[in-house]
Amino acid sequence: MSTWLFDLGNTRLKFAPLAADGDIGPVQGTAHGDGGFDAGWLDALPARIDVAIVASVAGPALRAILLDALAARGARVQLAQTLPALDGLRIAYADPARLGVDRFLALLAAQADGVSTLVVGVGTALTVDLIDDAGRHLGGRIAPSPSLMREALHRRVAQLPPTGGAYAEFAVDTEDALVSGCEGAALGLVERSRAEAHARLGAMPRLLLHGGGAAALRARLPGAHWRSDLVLHGLARWYRAIGSARREA
Structure with missing residues (x-):
């Protein structure tokens, strides 16, 4: 089949x-x-x-x-739909429909490893979600991704280019300053989330990146892991888990 x-x-x-x-x-x-x-x-x-x-x-x-x-x-x-709980994962949202299915599936794939994880997706949006080693989703954040920040600035101020530049901690060129500022904002959010997760869990969680924009941030996030197709892996697990539940019903 x-x-x-x-x-x-x-x-x-x-x-x-x-x-x-x-x-x-x-x-x-x-x-x-x-x-x-x-x-x-x-x-x-x-x-x-x-x-x-x-x-x-x-x-x-x-x-x-x-x-x-x-x-x-x-x-x-x-x-695929977001569910309150599936295959060991339990989400924090009271209304499952308000948690995007892509975030849910990324968490489902990450939870399979059985370790506390900060899951960071970098696509159109930047999403950050925390799960503990028992599979409990503890909540997350949503922000514009670096690429969306650049596009938004360009739409408002046409002379600011939507792409280009090289990252620097203190840039001396506008294009470099743009990429450094937008990627730096994302890095700061991830690092603050990682520090808060450490404080909450009492141990540093694994940092797991996915999405098309994750590669640009990975080198500046020490210890980060990257799985580009995390949502598809979660979708495969969703299908297996749903099928198993139906067979048992």
Whole structure:
């Protein structure tokens, strides 16, 4: 049976086959905009898909394009949802619907290791979430990512470029100052969160980064681990856990 995982984020779609052993296969991706996905993305999918597991934080129109493409391949689609508890993870939110499914799945993947972890996602937004070694989600933060900060500054002040520059602690050029300020803001938030987590837990949690913008911060966060496809791994675990729960019901 052909089973595929799809992570539809705010700027990219990532997808991979689910292997028989429960692991994910090679990950592929495509950018998207208001009009849909980049040309040719369907060529990476097989002509027939039996089951498609989808996690989406994108808008309804883009999600509909994806679901239509999967239906044309005969896929039985399951949309992942945030749950109060699953497979050892218990979230802090009173209303599960208010915790983005991408954050939930990243936590689900991180919790599988059984250690306290500060999970940091760097995409359109910068998200920070803390779980203890018992799988309890202790809450988190949401802020603009460095790339979104740059874009926002450029929209307000056109002469400030949205990209470019090199990081420096004290920059002597505007482009360098922009990247240093925006990445520095993200680094400061992560480090403060790590210090507060240490105080709360009584031990330093593992720092686990994911998302397309994480690589730029990783070198300046000592001891950080990076898993670029954390949400897809969480989606695979969600599918296994939901299937197991249904079999036991």
